[in-house]
Amino acid sequence: MSAAAIDAGSAVRWTPAADLTDRTSLRVPARADWLVEVADADALPAVLADPRIEGDRLLVLGGGSNLLFAADLEGVALAMTGDSVSVQGQAAGRSGGGGDDGDGDILLVRAEAGCSWHDFVLHTLALGLSGLENLSLIPGTVGASPIQNIGAYGVELDRRVHAVEAWDRQAGARVRLAAADCGFAYRDSRFKREPGRWIVTAVEFALSRVPRPELGYAGLSDELAAMGIDAPTPLQVSEAVCRIRRRKLPDPAVLGNAGSFFKNPIVPKAQADALLAADPGLPCFDAGAPGLRKLSAAWLIDAAGWRGIPRRRRRGRSRPCAGPGQPWRCQRRAVAGAGAAHRRLGAGALRRRAGAGAAHRRGRLVSPAASPHARAALLMLGSTTFFAAMAVTIRLASADLSTYEIAFFRNLFGLLFLLPFLFRRTWRLPRTTQLPRYLLRCAIGVASMLCGFWALGHLPMAQAVALSYATPLFATVAAVFILGETVRLRRWSAVAVGLVGVLVIVRPGSAEFSLGTLVALSGALLSALVAIQIKQLSRIDAADTIVFYTYVFWVPMSLVPALFAWQWPQGIQWLWLLLLGAFGTGGQLLWTRALEIGEVSALQPISFMQLPLVALAAWLLFGEAPTQWTLLGAGIILAANAYIAHREVQLARRAATTAPVEAAKPAE
Secondary structure (H helix, E strand, C coil), rough: CCEEECCHHHHHEEEEEEEEEHCCCCCCCCCEEEEEEEECCHHHHHHHHHCCCCCCCCCCCCCCCCCCCCCEEEEEEEEECCCEEEEEEEEECCHHHHHHHCCCEEEEEECCCCCCCHHHHHHHHHHHCCCEEEEEEEEEEEEEEHHHEECCCCHHHHHHHHEEEECCCCEEEEEEEEEHHHCCCCCEEHHHHHCCCCEEEEEEEEEECCCCCCCCCCHHHHHHHCCCCCCCCHHHHHHHHHHHHHHHHCCCCCCCCCCCCCCCCEEEHHHHHHHHHHCCCCCECCCCCCCCCCCHHHHHHHCCCCCCCCCCCCCCCCCCCCCCCCCCCCCCCCEEEEECHHHCCCCCCCCCCCCCCCCCCCCCCCCCCCCHHHHHHHHHHHHHHHHHHHHHHHHHCCCCCHHHHHHHHHHHHHHHHHHHCCCCCCCHHHHHCHHHHHHCCCCCCHHHHHHHHHHHHHHHHHHHHHHCCHHHHHHHHHHHCCCCCCCHHHHHHHHHHHHHHHHHHHHHCCCCCHHHHHHHHHHHHHHHHHHHHHHHHEEECCCHHHHHHHHHHHHHHHHHHHHHCCCCCHHHHHHHHHHHHHHHHHHHHHHHHHHHHCCCCHHHHCCCHHHHHHHHHHHHHHHCCCCCHHHHHHHHHHEEEEEEHHHHHHCCCCCCHHHHHHHHCCCC
């Protein structure tokens, strides 16, 4: 039997003995007897009639942020993969849910169940619509969002839902439920209370064309104040939410975790008043029902001194039981909220936990074995080593091949090495509304790459790398004019000191001055512009989307100049080019992951290790010893960069902080 079978064109895909590891955020290894991926809701009747689905042996998967497999799944896992988004038109009166009715500013936007939730939020912001920005970066899919009735930072999903489209397994028919018919409550819905009955196929949202920011949540308003923003746009609110979330939890793709798994307790108002009298600092919110108040679970955990304490193994045998309102017996559990749909499965296949997915403040369920800071440092050290190896490989390839060809093959092989990482979860192409900006970013990036590669191939290697570290200096200046960042006296002073270091290396007017150093500096300047472009792109698109389109455009753009100096590589030259793609892609992946879980100011000194590594390799392989001027100038530049990064982290400004550092490498 083939690894996968495709039915009804490309609408349905069956995979036997399917690996589900990458379909949950905890990434615990598990397999299902079958995985069926359904791209078109019209194919559901035939899928559900398939004999491979026996009775209740079906689990509907979302993003898997609420799933922990204790054993392989004896049954079928079903994933809705349709991800189209369409604007349905102006709302003609709301059928339920919250929001503003009939004022002409509300548009209905329909998203299929397979859409990534965060990508959908960013897409609505790109369309100029507001309402979902407070729910940015919640893991999972659009189809799973109404099951849990996700919410965060003062906004609940039911206030934005206009209707939910679903397959009713009990009635054997497709239905469309108005928001009022979905039984929404705090982290609850009829879809959650009636497990096994519903398969959500699409959700229709009512979103506003007029920004109506909701800033009542204290942590969000504090973050915007730290960013220096008084009247935020919806996009800036989304960025602030993402900043908060990324500080609280690592990226599940880097370090598997369960995200937020505490429900804020709802208590009688008298009990809330008594707690507030004992501690006025307790965050307390309206519970949406008379006589009830909602308390912050995260604050209570902190106040009890339980935050960050790993759960120790208990003596004897323990039987984990479901939380309040969870109906299944302890031995048979599943969970589905922001990440999966509910269904009882084979005994022991799943365990269920309470309220996963969207508390106002996020707790952690991660292994205490490795500190995120130590992991980030190791990732950065690995990235630095890869980039140093790439620089050496560029020099080796430059002995026989033109810079244009080297850049082309670096991009081509880099893309081939990158594809398995980008499409490890799905083979759907990422969507973007920023193609013109990608074209500009990639054109500048190719020019920067050619300058940097030429410098590594023709200048002393230590000098070329040292000059590439001028990128953050140029980026700080560019951020003022392009991003509108405020740079104050101390950072301007650091930039000036760094430029003195550049002059020490270049030494214009001296006998050692070379026009080639201006090529290296041009590469650093262009790389700074790329860094600003990355910052602008990242406000809308996810990191994987940016990387994908960058490589897709890099390959043809770098091919054009390569054709004018083309000669087919021979023998060992192919090895250098393959290694170049592998080192470049590996370095970028490690670099990105390190910056996701660590702080720039702490990681940047590690990235500076590239210079001594390259200098050592150049001395051993090519007999190049760095001059005293190169070492002195590099020290000045690196000290200035370290101070700039430190100040940017301290001020927590909304500026091109990580992107300039990202570009300060000979990758482009």
